[in-house]
Amino acid sequence: GKVKGILSIPIGFVEQVWSYIEDVVLSVLMRNTEKYYQLQLSARRACENLIQRMKERSIHWMTEILEMEKLTDYTCNPEYVSEWHRLMTEQETFIQKVLRDAEININVKGIGMVEVGGLRKYPHVLLSQAFDLKMRMTAYWNVVLRRLIDIMALHLQLSVSNLVNKDLEMEIMNELLGPNHGAGIERMLEEPPSIAVKRQKLIKSIKKLKESKEVVCKIMDDRFTYADYLV
Numbered sequence: 001g002k003v004k005g006i007l008s009i010p011i012g013f014v015e016q017v018w019s020y021i022e023d024v025v026l027s028v029l030m031r032n033t034e035k036y037y038q039l040q041l042s043a044r045r046a047c048e049n050l051i052q053r054m055k056e057r058s059i060h061w062m063t064e065i066l067e068m069e070k071l072t073d074y075t076c077n078p079e080y081v082s083e084w085h086r087l088m089t090e091q092e093t094f095i096q097k098v099l100r101d102a103e104i105n106i107n108v109k110g111i112g113m114v115e116v117g118g119l120r121k122y123p124h125v126l127l128s129q130a131f132d133l134k135m136r137m138t139a140y141w142n143v144v145l146r147r148l149i150d151i152m153a154l155h156l157q158l159s160v161s162n163l164v165n166k167d168l169e170m171e172i173m174n175e176l177l178g179p180n181h182g183a184g185i186e187r188m189l190e191e192p193p194s195i196a197v198k199r200q201k202l203i204k205s206i207k208k209l210k211e212s213k214e215v216v217c218k219i220m221d222d223r224f225t226y227a228d229y230l231v
Helices: 008-032 037-071 078-088 091-100 124-177 183-188 193-230
Strands: 105-108 112-115
Touching: 008 037, 008 124, 037 124, 078 124, 091 105, 091 124
Parallel strands: none
Antiparallel strands: 105 112
């Protein structure tokens, strides 16, 4: 039940981490390809596609880990036993307060304030068993949380290492080459929109200069023809 209660937290954390990684990687790629428009487009597309797949893989992997935690209680961590023994030192004190004191709430080490009014109807043996079970669960829950954090950290470290050192380069190359044996390279040879606009302006300017030249030449020819007529 406690694992089910936190299902959304690790999944949400994985999504946030990959969103942050995507922002960082994209900023570096865009800064280093800002003078190469077509390469920049391919690099951005490759980065977004790759990180989306890696994020989905991490979410799937994290979901499996959580399902394993829901399936069974298991640990070989020696800290579990030592923590359980430490918590159990309060057992007799707690039971005596429940049975003899009039307090409604009792502060229990490792748990906090516990309302005990409804526990006074139970005998000592049941209170002892309930306290033991609760402390076992408390000690084990600390193991679960630590295990989730450690496994997630190791997984993300490996994933980021693969992303930066291996996967991203291959993804960009595949994006550039494309499925049609170099279609991506052909796209890179296409003219960027900004250059195309400048080229069109230049063509128009050249055309106007040619037209102006023809007009000027015609005027000059007319003048020479008129001068010859006068002579």
